[in-house]
Amino acid sequence: MSAARAGAALPLIELTAIDKSFVPQRPVLRRVDFDVRPGEIHALLGENGAGKSTLMNILIGLVRANAGAIEISGRPVDLARFGPSAAARAGISMVHQHSTLVPAMSVEENLCFADPSGGLLFDRRRAASRLAELSQRYQLDVPPGARVEDLSVGQRQRAEILRALDRGARLLILDEPTAALTPGETAALFPALRRLRASGRGVVFISHKLDEVEALADRVTVLRRGAVSGTLAAGELDARELGRLMLGRDLSALERPSASGGERSSPLMRLRGLSAAGLGGGCGLHDVDLAVHRGEIVGVAGIDGNGQRELEEVLAGVRRMDSGSLEVDGKPVRPHVRTLRSLGVSHLSGDRERAGLIPGFSLTENWILKASHSDERFFSHGLLRAATASEATRVAIAHFDITPADAAADVATLSGGNAQKLAVARELSGEPRLLVAVNPTRGLDVGSTRFVHEQLLALRARAAAVLLISTELDEVLLLADRCVALSRGRVHAIPADADRAAIGAIMLGGQGA
Amino acid sequence: MTGWWPRGLARRHVVERFASDTLRAAGAVLFASLIAGVVIAALGFSPVEAIRALLAGSLIGPAALTATLLKTGPLLLTGLAVALCFRCGVWNIGAEGQLYAGALLATLVATRWLVGAPAVLVLPCLILAGALGGALWAAIAGALRVMRGVNEVISTILLNFVAIQLVSLAVHGPLQESAGAYPQSDALAQAARLPELARIHLGIPIAVLLALAGSFLLFHTAAGFRMRAVGLSPVAARFAGIVPERQLLLTICLAGALAGLAGAFEVSGVTGRLFESLSPGYGYTAIAVALLARLHPLAVVPSAFFFGVLEAGGGAMQREAGVPAVATDLVKGIVILLSIGFAAGVGGVRRVGPVARAPTSLSGPQADGEVL
Structure with a gap:
């Protein structure tokens, strides 16, 4: 051994x-x-x-x-x-998730960079023979002479390992x-x-x-x-033990709200057999079934990269489903941003700076961002109604206590917490029937986190539905009435009585435990 | 991080930004002139004499002023074209080619299709043809970008050469004057010439009005709002239900129409004929015009005027003071670098680079196929 x-x-x-x-x-x-x-x-x-x-x-x-x-x-x-x-x-050598080889060069040429003999000239033939020798010894196949950009993800990774070995990696x-x-x-x-x-x-x-x-x-x-x-x-x-080590055992400190007891007859939103392609070689989504009812918060736990972004993008209407269906009020819907918004589905992005708000736009411009196609309040006959827009923004700023309290300030000057308050306020402003919230408190301090949590619970109390996709298990356990775990693009049910160790095992993909 | 993009809506911010942007632009001009002066002095000429000659040839006296205004017109339209595109994150370097395409189609209308027609018919047709020619030419680059992911910086630059050669081909062949002596088109009939007052043709006030319209479009309409949103963050725009590809196509066509208009105005208002070197590089100077104006359509007016002064005065400087006219290109170049430098220093290089296409899943084939 x-x-x-x-x-x-x-x-x-x-x-x-x-x-x-x-x-x-x-x-x-x-x-x-x-x-x-x-x-x-x-x-x-x-x-x-x-x-x-x-x-x-x-x-x-x-x-x-x-x-x-x-x-x-x-x-x-x-x-x-x-x-x-x-x-x-x-x-000591690291093989990164994303290739650090020069894409336009062959694997041999990439090895030449790291030629230990290091002169001014490089010897492509010697590099090729070293490559062949190493790849034979460790059974790491790379097509000789191929350019890195033409290699598959797996081949690139093997090339990366071979380069590390060529440099004399011991670790x-x-x-x-x-x-x-x-x-x-x-x-x-x-x-x-x-x-x-x-x-x-x-x-x-x-x-x-x-x-x-x-x-x-x-x-x-x-x-x-x-x-x-x-x-x-x-x-x-042991799966349970690893789950416990990873997530801790302080379950007693958490308080799960009791279910609000809204009618459970028909779900507000239902995904059936959803599959979608993965992002950048990611795992994608496979046969996802998920339902959200009025007055409940459904938590989707899981470790980043297990299909969260794909799920978010489908529900935001910017990603196509390969198969399966999305139903709102029992009727099938083709997920598209504007269709979903008109049905009262709101989306609180997990990527505030890139997908949720626009740095460089003022608070007001961000406030009306999602209305530029439809909302008669802020845009009429193709014209922007600046006065109405900044008035509405000022009301939100006052109501949610956003600083700086300046509707014309650049959103990029807001702190993370204030920017998120603005984003939350915007998504809640249309009184959504379903809010898809993704990592809503990532990077926020305690106070802002609390604010966001209160808003989500208040929304639930108003009989709206919340789908909370979060990589913070504590957050999911704290808020959700019902939890599922997303693991390698598949949804796994989490039993109501599961403890953290069991949940950890499900998140890690070790079934049940 | 405060950018150099005008963006807010409140009056106070507009005033503040106007002051700081004007100051920066003036600083860039001053610094560039200073360096040009040093270079001129180092070459053994008198900078004072050079500036005197430049101003005499561009600003002093009605003839000089007219010359400057005639240069300002096309710079204004092409500058506007570039500014609108940059606002939407479309790096259109092809105003020159779009200008030529507009001039070509306008000439075709005036000298081949509507010969002998009255002014009320031929003038509107010619103007529309100019806009259409430019828009179609720009649409090629737009379509390549949207459908095939071709970087528009490359495609618009290359399409410039194609358009210029196309005009060359036309004036050596199908569009060549009946006399057949020179590679130029027939002279436009009087009915096809733009009305003018003291040699200032109608195109110049139209250009100023279009600058006003451009500003209104960007800051007071839903369409302009969507364009700016896409320019700042195509990803966030897509999540907000805006289709970046559609905005991109729309914007580049609009810009092409403006640049094509400049071409039509040149032929109909200034030269009266189409020939090979119709534009002394207006479409390239347009980039400097737009950047110095910090991409604000209204600021494009004074900015275009400034470069009009350089364009008109450069020749005079060469004649009177013996200073090579390329010294004005030096000023142009430094102004561009300074404008970009400010942008990079203040707003981050990210803002200046072309809108990334690859890094987001949202621009992948799945999303594209669905939204277009």
């Missing part, structure tokens, strides 16, 4: 009691211990924002730790001097390597990773998928809110 053998060897890298904060008093990592041994695949798990990226950036020298110790093969290194080049010299960090791969490509990647392990290299494997972690990892470290909540050996893996 490789883990046992590796146990004796000195770790390739050992991080001890690492602290990191970018802003004083807001620690991102707290006393994190992490090590990778030669001949080991070490999986790293954690929710969005748990500190995985920061930890990896410390490993590759991009981010400097505030405190703690780093040892490479048993030798302590100076924290202040541990930069990207020091990490590269130590053979490879793979950031969600399977996120964009087809099942077949994933299946092909695993033996290659095992071969890397057998060659005595260390692999850090970041993933959200439990079955992959179970299939590959010798050890698993779970991060939660910047601290290590546990490190398990391969034999001790």
